[in-house]
Amino acid sequence: MKKIFLKYGIAICSIITLASCDKQLNQVNPNTQTSASFWKTQDDALAGTNACYQTFIEDGGYMRFSPILLNVQGDDIKSNSPWTAISNAARFQLGTADNSGYGWTFDEFYQGISRCNQVIQNVPGISMDNTLKNRLVGEAYFLRGLYYFHLVNMFGSVPLPTTPAKTMPQSTVAQGWAQVKADFKAAIPLLPTTYANPDKGRATKGAAMAYLGKAYLFNGNFDSASAQFKSVIDLNVYSLMANYADNFSENTENNAESVFELQFSLTAGGTDLQWQGVPSSTWGFYSARAITFGAPNFGWTDVQPTATALAEYRQEKTKDGKIDPRCLATIFYNDTVDTHLATTPMYQTTFQVAYASSPAYMKDTYCKKYENWQGSKPNEYDWKSGINERLMRYSDVMLMYAECQNELGNASECAKYIQLVRNRANLPDRQSEFAGYSKTQMRDQIGH
């Protein structure tokens, strides 16, 4: 009897434990929600759209490599970096074996596009405030256009997925530009002209129009480009900052001249730099541009302006015979000979003191834009810069508009806008002189 009880008891117990244990095979991730349960609420829509901006400030984005790649591949910039990812880019040598740098840029921009695609696909179906819905979808279109602008501009024939997680073949460059323009066009009607705080820094109608114009310009469609730039000017919300250097400092971000800028911050996020990988809550919103471009003993000096660039800046003096303030805001160099300054302030010292013992450094030229040399920092070795990257300034719009006008044969309109920008630098009024230039002469002048 007892035995039977035991036998069946064990059998029954085993079956019960068996069944209940196998139920435990259904484990739910306690850390976060599944993708299938997302895109249901207004908060989801907002958070999903914010995420579209984030990849722009990662390592391959504007935290470090986008400005490096866009800068070093020009004849006004040199790189003596020991890191070949930078110095080889400056020599137009990119191997396929090591994709450091440019590969990160390519990769991260597509991560951004995947996020934009999710917003564009999912947000329209969410029941929420319609104005906000339109704006968010507009932001996603703008950002996708901007990512594709970079990709097509930097890499040429790239795949153009417009839905999430889709494998696509390479497209032609023309198809790429068509996608860029289509995205900006879709964004313009959905976006507001301005934002109140705390939303300052989001994509605006003006930004989308300016970039659409730039896309036309890059394809030689001066007519269409000109029209877009003109409509930005006609929005009447932008103006030039009186002080040119305000465009590269941390205190004067999202200013009147700013059409679109990427937001960096020393205070808003975590404490780690946004290298690459799966985003983490410890990531902050720092830029590493300052340390990378920084002068010797203050940063790594991976990117430097050339002597030619300095010479160009020094060609024309201000009305009062001083050096162009844009030169002083852009390049560190031993300028005691040709300015009113006895010494050049550099962090907590001066250029002349910092390099007193190294004649070679004294003769060289270093980046000054987007460096924190005016503040209280002794150098850039903490890696952290909070200076927003101004992607599109009103002066760009004006100059691109001028360029279009020149190409379209309207020399006087071109000269007018060029001089408007020159006035801010206190350069002599040469509007009428420029108005008399031929198209080719004017091109040379713009090139300068």
Added chain:
Amino acid sequence: MKKKQFIASILLAMKIIVVQFTIAVTFAFSVYAKKSEAQGILDKPVTLTVDKITVFKFISLMQQQTGVKFLYSPSAIDGNKKISFSGDNKKISEALCEVMKPLDIRYKVVDDQILLYPEETSLNPLPDNRTVNVAADHYVGGTVVNEKGEPQAGVSVTIKGSSLGVSTNEKGYFRINVKDDNATLIISYVGYKSQEFKVGNKTDFVLKLEPSTDQLNDVVVVGYGTQKRKDLTGSVATVSVADAKKNPTYDVAKMLQGQVAGVTVHGSGEPGGYVSIKVRGISNFGNNSPLFVIDGVPIDAPFDFSPEDIESISVLKDASAGAIYGSRAATGVVIITTKKGKAGLPKITINGYAGIQQVPKKISVLDRVGYQKVVNAATTNAGLSLVPANDPSNPNFVSNINTDWQDAALKRGSIQNYNAGISGGSDALNYNVSLGYFDQTGYQVGPQAYKRYSLNTSLQGKKGRFSYGAKVAYMYSKKGNYAGTANHAVFGGTVTSMLTAIPTMPVYDSTKEGGYGGTDQTIHRAISANVVGLNSIVDDWSERNRVLLNGWAEFEIVKNLKYKINASFDRTDYKNYHYEPSFNMGFYYINTQYYYMEGFGQPNKQLVENTLTYNITEGKHQADFLAGYTFEKQNSPWQTGTSRDNGSMQFPSFSNAAASANTISEGRATYVTTGLLGRINYNYDQRYLLTVNFRRDGSSKFSPAKRYGNYVGVAGAWNISNEKFITLPSAISSMKLRGGWGTLGNQLNLTEYQWQPFINTASNYNFSNTYAHGATTVSVADPNLHWESSTTSDVALDMGFMKEKLNLTVEYFDKKASDILTDLPLPYSVGSVPNTIRTNAATVENKGIELTLGYRKTEGRFTYNVSANFSTLKNKVLKLGGTNNPIYGSGSKTEVGRSVGELYGYQTEGIFQSADQVAGHAFQSVQTSPGDVIFKAQNGKNNDHTYTLTDANDRTYLGNTIPKYNYGFTFNAAYSDFDLSLFIQGSGGNKVFNGVYQALMTGQYGNQHTDELNFWTPTNTNTKVPRPIINDPNGNNRFSDLFVENGSYVRLQNVQIGYNIPASSVLIRKHVFNKLRLYVAGENVLTVSKYKGYDPDFISDGLFNRGFDYGSFPNPKTFMFGIQAAF
């Protein structure tokens, strides 16, 4: 009926007690040791008046009244005799004397029970069902000695053909009553041959034990049970634990190096460093460590437990043996049992060793003068001005610093291990408690070390039909890690950085923050890590607290049908700590912000296993059945806090940081696996053996549709030597042919919840310095993820020669792993991060032959044994998933038809000697000049200057990184009180990439190997070393065959010489010690290898990048002294 069963189980218990355990429990214990205790039992009072009842009844009444247990064999004593007794408050001893003496029944106390036995059998009878029939008294006596001539206690002495037996006392003495002169004595003792001696007319004997050479009857621990070696059908290797323990290490995995055919181990010299172990090659693209099962509990991170506690190790190599572990066994299983207590007086053992360790060789790098010469040439060749520190005409020229960084950064390390144990108990409950302490300090300057305290307690016993056991293990360890900084990469780790550090950098510099020297961007131009400074300044350690609780109970439901429940709980609390203050070690190593990190985790695992076993013997048929259900649940919560801000922390603590400097993150994960298992072992007449295993596993790591996997193993064996119609030559004492086939699963290379896509909630942004929460899907997932599986076929021949003195096993295996989880690259345009998708894609095959040979011999006072193992391995990728695109690593390529991770790079053809030669060769770079390396174009365009060399077209395979063969050889010898052992192991047939040498042959600003001095110049053209040139425009230092070397080596891993204090010494005679052995040993004594680096045995377990030495800590040379004592 109940009673009968009770007695039967007592009998069984007694059988076990006497046959197996008495041998270990010395006679001494049962004689005097128990005096006081025995007296206590015998003095218990009895008040009883009975008339004409049977002896059995009388015993049971006594038992009822006193609570004292009586043990007896009903056939040995005549229990049906009627007796009468009357006593009031009499002592048990008195009552027994009165009643039993007339019946010729004697008694004695064994533990806390009273054993009744017939007078003739003297002490320690061997109870049996057969009737005791003694014709006449004929006592003989003698002494049993071991091969060294020492008296051996606890040896069983029986009379052939009868049930009579005794065991020897502590002086090796026995006395036994034999029938007549024709009787034969049989002596037997664990580890020794069973021998027979004719009594004849002698009355006094000196009998000598001979060490056993027969391993066929050795009990081998297999999954969920044990088997005799001769009954094995699968591929199960047993490790000689005594030999393995001679390797001084904290990690059982490292102990197995060279011990078992088919097991490969790589370790490094870092204290507490990682050890990689693989059974039969690479069978997946992730974790290839075998499953470790310690005392029936699957254990992760077995290095937490002290190897000193190990009693036996078995390695299940094939699928038929491993199938019982189903989803856990695809990478092999290592089954470990730890020491258990044995009934008897407490036995105390103390073992310890202490030694010194140092790097076995020095790598020849440049001093100041050589360094300056090379760098000056490099800058001049590049058209750059000389580096001020290297330019004699510069005021900053360095002439007074000449640091030898190997001298500065290396020291003598130490290793110590102590273990104290106590064991004993009774059959109802025995215990073993051991305490261990391990301490290893690194040989690189800095506070880095590994320390471990461990406690292992095991209890087990048996009462009636219940058997039970429990185990409590606790461990604390602390490992100090070498400098890794959060803010600055230490390129190539601290070993490579130590070698490439420039001689013109001082070790110390009191003018710099932190006090350590560094380079200057302007003066030296070199980025050079000061490893002495970094190791000392950066405080990085990890701490582990681990508790393992295990309990089991077994109940015999009916005869031979047993139910067992085994439950365990295993929890580790770990803490990782990192603090780096702000410091200035020059140039790149300027740290203006502190970084503080504390990470915690509490991984814990619950395991419940229910098993039913049944065995049946019916004539020549014998079968064992096993069925079971297992449940395992693992939780892995973790939390990490970090703090980062300007300057240093006044005192490292989150409380001292600004709130904005602190961040916190956490994660939780749980997975559950369940398994149904079954096994049948069938044995017909010891000739034909068959094993069938089955397991069905479910795992929460897969989607509900893909959750379960079924695994089967079948194996058979034919004991040819037991076959009636085959007569083997007499030299062959045993011969067995066996083979098996089976499938196994694996899920280790998958993290929890990976089959579903999830929302990343940290894709944040900010607008105008205001945080803006971002959330979205960032990673692509494969919902069809399923189990990895492997299929193994195995054929083997086990042979014994010369009465099992020589044993040989030859085995061939073919293991095919399929559905291997691989991170297949996704096109970047998908936008997934990571830009890979984990999916079941690849198939890899491993084939090999394994040979194991053992020989032992005794000649007089000289005994020795030799064991050797040799295995080959051929790895081949059969499938890589999708379109079978090759997988590239940095300098490696994995392609279908070749082995995993073969080296892949440029082939060199010497040095360009002239501009004409450059112009006549495929284009390399605009700056290619005489003195640069010639790289070969692989597509026939080698001599076509219009063709440009590219990575995609002109790299080629440079060698296989997986050793073709591994071997181990052990020689143990003893002469009198001395013993000697040698252990040699090695591997070969593989190529390795010497990344350290590559880093030392750059011709850049870092320090260089002395080989670099022979660089090419127009006047020094007969050289293989290219011209040094800053920025290396021709890529002379690229990944090429210049740095590929032969990885073969043979190493005298261990030499040990021991001395046993002889039994005749005062210490042993006076019972200060039972055993005392002293030894000296050398570890990593001698290595024969062509490898230029520190150590050809290095850690390189990258996914597809294997065989890369990027500065693994070389295994140190150790000299040590040890002591082993038992009390």
